[in-house]
Amino acid sequence: MVMAPGRDGTPRGDGRKRLSAQDWADAALTAMGEGGLAAVAVEPLAARLGTTKGSFYWHFANREALVEAALDRWEQKSTEAIIAGLASEPDPETRLRKLFAEASALAAVDPLEVSLPASAGHPRVAAVLRRVTERRVDYLARLFAELGFAADEAHRRALLAYTGYLGHTQLTHAVPETLPAGEDGRRYLDSVLDTLMRAVPDSGKSGR
Numbered sequence: 001m002v003m004a005p006g007r008d009g010t011p012r013g014d015g016r017k018r019l020s021a022q023d024w025a026d027a028a029l030t031a032m033g034e035g036g037l038a039a040v041a042v043e044p045l046a047a048r049l050g051t052t053k054g055s056f057y058w059h060f061a062n063r064e065a066l067v068e069a070a071l072d073r074w075e076q077k078s079t080e081a082i083i084a085g086l087a088s089e090p091d092p093e094t095r096l097r098k099l100f101a102e103a104s105a106l107a108a109v110d111p112l113e114v115s116l117p118a119s120a121g122h123p124r125v126a127a128v129l130r131r132v133t134e135r136r137v138d139y140l141a142r143l144f145a146e147l148g149f150a151a152d153e154a155h156r157r158a159l160l161a162y163t164g165y166l167g168h169t170q171l172t173h174a175v176p177e178t179l180p181a182g183e184d185g186r187r188y189l190d191s192v193l194d195t196l197m198r199a200v201p202d203s204g205k206s207g208r
Contacts, residue, residue: 019051021059021069028070033111037119040067064124071128074112079132082106083139092146093197099143100165100189107169114173137162147197161196 027049031039042056042063049055060066082102089095107113119125140158145151171179180188 019049019055019059022073023049024056024059024066025069025073028066029074029112032070032119033115036115037067037122037125040070042066067122068124071124074116075128075132078106078110078112079135083135092143096140096143096147096197097190097193099140100161100193101186103165104168104172104189107165108172111173113166113169133162144197148199157196161193164192164196 024045027045028040031041031045031048040063042053046053046056056066060069082099085102086095086098089098116125116129120129137155137158140161141151141155144154144157144161147154149157168179179185
């Protein structure tokens with residue numbers, strides 16, 4: 001007997017998991033990572049998820065709503081969750097080192113750090129990139145301030161650290177052989193952070 005589909009588009013009685021809005025958002029993020037924003041299309045995503053378009057329309061009014069939900073999901077996973085995970089560490093230097101280790105490891109397997117900026121012409125992508133960039137740089141600046149740098153210098157070093165991270169991420173995906181791997185890679189990141197945390201002698205602006 002053929003079972004009628006459930007209200008979310010998933011057939012009842014076939015043992016399959018009922019899909020949530022988060023399932024669709026995660027699938028959209030995977031598609032974005034593989035083919036950019038243009039890869040987010042309802043029918044191919046439904047096929048990937050093993051469901052029908054009815055499931056999509058149960059959760060979202062249109063494709064733009066799905067794109068927005070996917071971008072919100074990326075913002076939460078790639079930024080807010082990482083920052084929240086560091087909250088229990090009292091030492092700012094340890095937090096900074098853990099942050100770079102975790103963010104670099106995540107970026108190495110997440111193509112969205114590279115593919116999303118390529119879609120920055122889309123207003124929703126531009127908005128989330130602006131929010132994420134400001135949040136990340138502000139958090140870095142706070143860490144450098146906790147290390148003893150004056151506000152302006154802390155912000156300058158935060159920008160330098162973040163642009164370094166972006167460059168490292170780009171190389172990881174484009175020409176990974178140019179970067180040291182394994183233990184050498186960890187030592188390299190430590191040396192970068194050592195440089196960023198080093199006070200400028202007699203600068204009169206900052207110090208640790």
